[in-house]
Amino acid sequence: MPRVWTKLSGDRAEALRLWAQREGVKEDDSTRLFSVIARRYVREVLPTKAASTRRDNEKELANLLRVFGHVPIDFIAPMHIREYLDIRGQTAKVRANREKALFSHIFNKAREWGYTTASNPCQGVKGFKETGRDRYVTNEEFEKVKAKAHFTVGDAMDLALLTGQRPSDVLKIKKSDIRDGALWIVQNKTGARLGIEITGELAAVIDRINARPCQAISPYLLQDDKGQPLSLYALRSRFDKARELAKVTFQFRDIRAKAATDIGDLAHSQKLLAHKNREMTEHYVRSRLGERVKPLR
CATH class of the missing domain: 1.10.150 (DNA polymerase; domain 1)
Structure with a gap:
């Protein structure tokens, strides 16, 4: 055989x-x-x-x-x-x-x-206590950095603030994501889908970006005057340079927290950031501004 x-x-x-x-x-x-x-x-x-x-x-x-x-x-x-x-x-x-x-x-x-039947050795082993970021970016700090930044970074900052999205999600926005009066985003980290209405300042920012003359056509919303999309490396490099010139120390990711905090409505913040629960949004906001309370008298 x-x-x-x-x-x-x-x-x-x-x-x-x-x-x-x-x-x-x-x-x-x-x-x-x-x-x-x-x-x-x-x-x-x-x-x-x-x-x-x-x-x-x-x-x-x-x-x-x-x-x-x-x-x-x-x-x-x-x-x-x-x-x-x-x-x-x-x-x-x-x-x-x-x-x-x-x-x-x-x-x-x-x-x-099937490599092992042993218990996970990480079970019961405590890691180190971590403290989340609590940096709140003031309007003055935001504008200082934006004033020193390359126009592509300024555009990214405005989009990040108005949409409340993470840097990677802002950079991947394509012009085709703008349809039916909304900006449609699928978050990289969570897979959450949301359509952000294009009204008010967001509409003005998108119009400003689209009105810029460009030597080449790119499918991405954020691009330089040669039509090249803004990469994560370029964003970091240009943003760091602007921070140094402005003498301000916040990180680009802190803009997302500023958006959540500045809205002033936890329900709205939760939806915009696509948090799964309200408690996550409450912690996100309170860790930066603290809880507002009334005085004794």
Whole structure:
């Protein structure tokens, strides 16, 4: 009887693991290394995430692989996660928390894929306490930076303020997203969809942008005079330069919080920012301005 060849996997370690399971023999530890599982995670899970999340995860995974890459997944215990956090936290507490979260997700996937039946070693290991940003941008600060900024950055600042959207969502707006009297946005981070009515100042800003002479035609709303879309790198570089000239220290992402705060109506802010619940919006606003209260008398 002729042999029938079955391709188990393009990954050698994964193929060996599947072969051992089929043959009923003990798997070699090399088939369950953290690096092996991480490779599968990169192939199967990472592509399902937003581009910005993928970029962050790739950096986080590089750090995790330096420490855990050569270790079989079953050998990693809570004490090792604690030690990793303590050492990493000496220079980057927030990054250490993010790396722990990624490790935990990879380990859970390892359980789903059959690499281990052990408990997640991150369980019960506390990360570092984080404090959210509480920077409120005043109108004066906003205008100071805008006055020193390249016109593409000024346009981006106005759009970010009036729409309450994240930088990446502002930059990806296309002219085709403007239809039926609204600006239609699908948020990169959450996938939330919303149509922002084009009225008042937003309408004026869009008209101003569209009225600028341009040497070439681009599908993007934000573009320079040569028709090139404004990239995230260019936004950061030009915004940082404007901040230095204006001697103001807020970050571009703080504009989203300013939009939520300046509206003065939590229900409206929640809808504009596409927050899932009111509590998230309340925290977002109060952490910057504080809660307004009446005096004793």
